[in-house]
Amino acid sequence: MKTLNLGILAHVDAGKTSLTERLLHAAGVIDEVGSVDEGSTLTDSLALERQRGITIKSAVVSFAVDDVTVNLIDTPGHPDFIAEVERVLSVLDGAVLVISAVEGVQAQTRVLMRTLQRLGIPTLLFVNKIDRAGAQYEPVLRRIAEKLTPAAVAMGRVRGLGTRTAEFTTHGASDESFTARLAEVLAEHDDAVLAAYVEDESALSHERLRGELAAQSKRGSVHPVFFGSAITGAGVEALTAGLKELLPAAEGDPDAPAHGIVFKVERAAGGQKTAYVRMFSGTVRVRDRLLHGDEGEGKVTGIDVFDNGSDAPRPCVEAGRIGKLRGLAGVRIGDAVGSVRKLTREEHHFAPPTLETVVLPCRPEESGALHTALTQLAEQDPLIGLRQDELRGEIHVSLYGEVQKEVVQATLADEFGLHVAFRESTTICVERLDGPGSAAEIMNKEPNPFLATVGLRIEPAPPGSGVRYGLEVELGSMPYAFMRAVEDTVRETLREGIHGWEIPDCTVTMTHSGYAPRQSHAHAIFDKSMSSTGADFRQLTPLVVMDALRDAGTTVHEPMHRFRLEIPAETFGAVLPVLSRLRGVPQAPVTKGDAYLLEGEIPAARVHELEQQLPTLTSGEGVLECAFARYRPVVGEIPSRPRTDHDPLNRKEYLLRVVRRVAGA
Template identity: 60%
Template structure:
């Protein structure tokens, strides 16, 4: 019986990830002719924009069989600007292949990806690509991998004639004394039973037992086998396929359980219909099934109208999809990335995913305003961006109704160019962008309270609310709690207050999102549903959920004022490697960019500088480093922490009614209601 394996291919941009995907499909007979990234003819880079730019922008799924294992292969973007696409894939993987260039070596994105793969304990094979290229490294690269990625590696072979067109991967023989000694050293450090067997009788530890022990530790993500090869020539790909089959775990999903799946990608069909890419965790999804879907606290219901499963490189129509598999599903309107499908929302998958971090990678730290080039395109812009945000929720549309502006969140300038090209090509909307700005956050400084009672002190709403705001623990998010008896207020009013609290804190005193705070409902009052004599419901005498939604922003803002907030900006930790003779020139540049060097060291003729730099200045450093170092400088950076802004805090324009100005808030609210 064929078993499933959901496999991710990950790498730094240009390491050869998509070329390797193409070679794997060719080696397993799925495609007859190899495509080329340069020619835009690969199977997984299906978007015209991907073909033209030669980079992967969206995750793509293909499939092939290796013996009795059916592999669903997911090719992911390598450029750091599209890390959100990688993040959505990680939750559906059984194993991964991390591709490293033998020429460029361990690159910044390689390190970021490996850290996350280790944190999530995803079994990972390492494939060193481009051994046929001039300058290919082997032994020195292994040392670099052990130093920069993980020491828990074991090379399963050596390279013959590296840097030439005839370069090839030569697997070690488990009977070879040197390889056996190295393998025993790695495995006995992780396997007590193997160590005991070796101590009692070294001869009893056969090559077959060593291979089984290697597979067991690899499947537990405790050891990472290393293969060498070339996606262009095919060297080493056969051995990698054998490793995928023998050293990675199969999907261990519940075949007999209730139908349950998660959505990791969205796209639109030719008629604009939503298509959800799902990983099935348990049971079976079938056409015409009427099922629930959504997230915790937001459940919908719909009927599956069509299913496509992945077979031999392509998606083909199917009647059902079972546990462990990946498929495309039609018919579930309003479905979103991250939604759970099935009658077990919040149980089978919800409880597991609730323990995961909100993001494996850092959310975008940059923001820009999208400006249509003509007024004719203005009404088309928001619907187009909404569809893009459906496929990438971290774009995080922010509409300012007062200024008629739409902002999007970004990871970098390349993503901005892709958004611009996509809007023009797919939606016919030509846009420009305002200068990119940094997305800051606000943290609560102290404890603040506020309270408003019905018909007192100018309260125009039939609602009474008391709130306390105080700092929360780092990473805790917004926590809402109660100091009143839950039965003292109708449940609809509770929900209205809590939902509004979360909405208001998306724009703090300075317009930035408030992070990590506790909000407690300390008082409530309402007028029960009443009717005038011989008449029906009368709003003039009865509180509604709308009263609580409208009053909450005023009370919460007053409490926030009393507590005070500080604006914090995102800070990246960077590492720059530069020739020793330009080190003195680099330091003034770092100072100008508000970067703070923390450590520096010398390795041969190279200076290595570690430090902190504001996220908004990273792009400038990336542009300045090549001319400064004659093209030999290397920079890597990743989000590290938030730091209080020095000087006057930057202000962010509010997008809706402004509760900081009570008079204006009530005036605009009355006009909106009217």
């Protein structure tokens, strides 16, 4: 039996969870269609999801379409949970992007479509809510062509638009306008079709065009558009047929070496982890030992495979399928699992969060329990970064938005019994090197109080390249444990640069190394004062890193969002000064009928303020789209972030904290 791993994506409230319910009902998996408003949907299992009527965590459910098993993954639509969507994209064979026939193409719809296209994921479009008052047909198709893709083909017509009896009827071979439109779109992506189209359009039979449509849709070149209603079921039968005909089934050799990707991790009440894994090749069996991530390894103690609406125990999971694996204690989201070690993590498809807040327990004695709970939440969402400030006893959490903050607060209360408060969110900046820098501390030479020699050269690296570490000394020049202690400490120290912000991209090279071999007295008693330990290298390295950063110099960069703002022409004079005050830099406006289109950049820290003011400035008619663009050097006062380490910038205070002594004192 074939398998299709399908993602359902949409702007919030477009109706994707309702569509999921309708697909499951049509396939006979559920007897009654659940309601988002009533909190009775199958995939929204969290209490918070049922209360708020939004999807927060992705959910997997399966159903059959003839000889194809569809593993359907319902994903969040709110921008604050974009990381959850990101993890799903790496395991999809195809996607359905849901659009509201009433609201049309919305901001998040465009972000999702651009990402699907960039990743080459074959995508069908489903225009939902044709039964609602205000639903549109031709205007939505025009907006899809303008805002999403010109390679969109409407697969049928709608009768009774905007009424409860609205129906979707697919085009047939006798529909000449459909055949002409189909030939025109397909010719844009295939030379053979183009030649036939130019020489004799009548030679392109309906059967040939349908076959070419299926081929191009499976390649992600063309996007069929279906209309319907998840509430009434209109158009769902046509969409279900399209899943089998127009999207590619999963591929993979079950006899090849095992390889899969973890896209979700859950913890049971007893703390045991369950990893959701999409298998790309090979077969994993119960009791197999699997490598995972950079260093992990574990024994699979149980496997569940999704089938007919639920997950059931199975002895194995094969290529193309999604399985829930138990027994991999150290597994994390994004890990590659299999018989061969994968050295790199899966690439992030969305920008990292740009907001940070401090989480405070309402009862101070629960600080330890709070840290444990947040660590578990970060396992489920690795883009929720945690920073522990041991000096102040505070925990910093990075987030995408205020709604996500509310969800974290509710989750901590519901699942862990912890009540917390948050400080005001602040923007997360980064530091970039101005140039190369180097420093060294030599053992037995003032002012170095440690039995260790460490020399480092730090150089700028391209944005997005990460921290690269290399050696100019021989690997055998000192024990591997000491080498590893230096590398690990370098990476840890670079999380807070000169101004307290992370240095995400640089190349670090170890230029000097040295240690004191293990020495003992005559009675073979180990003498720490004469022998190097790992602590010597872990405590010395931050001082060397900071000296190298001082030598290189750093500049603080703030996150910038790319904005697209459509406003009535008469409000242009009121909007422009506000953009200027918020440090937005618009390009020349483009006239679109009686509206202006403005595109440009604005600091991420000012986006929320612009969103709040826009309805008043434009009488509710302004439409704003924002997405992370880049980091830009800060203009004006340089922001700094309080340090959470022992402050190796201040040598005297640092040494007092880590060794209780100062060299030469």
